[in-house]
Amino acid sequence: MKALHLKAGRERSVLRRHPWIFSGAVERVDGAPEPGETLLVKNAGGQPVAVAAWSAASQIRARIWSFDPKTRVEAPFFAAAVARAVKAREALPAARHTNALRLVHGESDGLPGVIVDRYADVLVAQFLSAGAERWREAILDALAEATGCEAIYERSDAEVRALEGLQPRTGFVRGNHEARRCPIVEHGLNFRVDVEAGQKTGFFLDQRDNRQRIRALAAGREVLDGFCYTGGFALSALAGGARRVLALDSSGPALEVARENLAANALEASRIAFEQADVFAQQRKLRDAGAKFDLVILDPPKFAPTAAQAKNAARAYKDINLLAFKLLAPGGLLATFSCSGGMSAELFQSIVAGAAADAGADGRVIERFHGGADHPVALSFPEGEYLKGLLVST
Numbered sequence: 001m002k003a004l005h006l007k008a009g010r011e012r013s014v015l016r017r018h019p020w021i022f023s024g025a026v027e028r029v030d031g032a033p034e035p036g037e038t039l040l041v042k043n044a045g046g047q048p049v050a051v052a053a054w055s056a057a058s059q060i061r062a063r064i065w066s067f068d069p070k071t072r073v074e075a076p077f078f079a080a081a082v083a084r085a086v087k088a089r090e091a092l093p094a095a096r097h098t099n100a101l102r103l104v105h106g107e108s109d110g111l112p113g114v115i116v117d118r119y120a121d122v123l124v125a126q127f128l129s130a131g132a133e134r135w136r137e138a139i140l141d142a143l144a145e146a147t148g149c150e151a152i153y154e155r156s157d158a159e160v161r162a163l164e165g166l167q168p169r170t171g172f173v174r175g176n177h178e179a180r181r182c183p184i185v186e187h188g189l190n191f192r193v194d195v196e197a198g199q200k201t202g203f204f205l206d207q208r209d210n211r212q213r214i215r216a217l218a219a220g221r222e223v224l225d226g227f228c229y230t231g232g233f234a235l236s237a238l239a240g241g242a243r244r245v246l247a248l249d250s251s252g253p254a255l256e257v258a259r260e261n262l263a264a265n266a267l268e269a270s271r272i273a274f275e276q277a278d279v280f281a282q283q284r285k286l287r288d289a290g291a292k293f294d295l296v297i298l299d300p301p302k303f304a305p306t307a308a309q310a311k312n313a314a315r316a317y318k319d320i321n322l323l324a325f326k327l328l329a330p331g332g333l334l335a336t337f338s339c340s341g342g343m344s345a346e347l348f349q350s351i352v353a354g355a356a357a358d359a360g361a362d363g364r365v366i367e368r369f370h371g372g373a374d375h376p377v378a379l380s381f382p383e384g385e386y387l388k389g390l391l392v393s394t
């Protein structure tokens with residue numbers, strides 16, 4: 001096995017079990033390893049400390065498979081890692097309330113670059129790093145074995161693949177499955193997941209618990225769901241007894257699925273309106289028209305994928321939250337989220353605080369939101385905690 005030699009003093013993150021080795025920590029590598037090739041990671045003293053997948057194209061030059069340098073990174077390694085991740089999900093309370101769960105959450109499940117979501121009997125897999133790509137077949141076999149699912153759809157079309165020098169790839173890779181809109185059930189609500197053309201893997205499973213929270217808070221309220229996608233929060237609010245729900249999204253295809261989702265549930269359709277609109281513009285229109293809501297939900301796309309984009313993103317977050325405060329009736333609630341990996345929870349809260357101040361509103365944080373337990377955050381990998389949210393009462 002070729003070796004990756006760390007610079008002196010740069011093994012500290014490896015000893016803390018952080019899975020990434022940045023370019024600046026690499027003294028040299030033996031020869032010219034292929035993308036995804038397994039390397040033995042050695043400290044400056046020549047001691048092996050880990051085994052990792054090489055990625056020359058990426059600033060994250062290597063991702064660690066194991067902190068035991070004797071680990072054999074071969075098919076059985078992936079079978080064991082996938083089986084462990086799947087078993088951990090089976091034990092979660094959420095597994096009793098839904099047939100849609102994240103089964104593999106990348107680095108935090110010991111499988112850097114591998115994301116797998118289960119939608120009933122269909123799996124959707126993303127291979128987002130050179131190492132994941134190299135072991136794709138072994139991982140697919142392990143997934144089929146651990147879950148019994150015959151159909152696996154690949155959605156390796158996330159932009160981050162380009163940073164690893166990988167081309168996008170999509171399509172069914174196991175099973176000859178025609179059903180591209182998978183019906184799933186979440187806490188008694190029916191949703192259709194478009195695994196082929198939906199955003200990300202098709203559904204935002206990370207918001208499951210938070211949708212339940214909104215459902216519990218919605219009774220009797222006039223609700224605005226700003227970025228509704230296929231109706232996750234909007235339908236949860238309706239199911240929770242909202243008086244009326246206005247659900248906005250800029251995506252026509254997402255709204256088409258949202259309307260199908262409405263029809264797939266025994267809910268009162270006259271109490272909800274889906275509108276195709278830009279939230280920034282529509283919130284201004286609503287404000288100018290004097291509209292008021294008792295509960296506003298803002299779950300925008302990630303405005304700041306990396307820390308470098310956090311500044312521009314801050315303006316966008318402030319804008320929508322400021323307008324939300326203006327739209328809240330006295331005693332109203334704001335459930336506001338950021339799924340930007342590049343934005344810390346502290347920064348997000350300070351932006352929301354600034355938005356409230358500029359709107360002349362008093363707000364109190366009464367709850368904090370996170371991803372669900374099927375989106376674990378490894379203690380050694382705080383970067384894995386991308387989703388944060390605040391419930392603010394006014």
Ligand code: SAH
Binds near residue numbers: 280
């Ligand atoms: N809350 C949803 C997920 C929201 S994903 C759920 O639980 O399922 C973010 C959504 O914002 C996407 O559907 C995207 O189409 C939409 N979007 C992005 N920019 C927008 C804009 N400027 N105005 C309205 N919607 C936007």
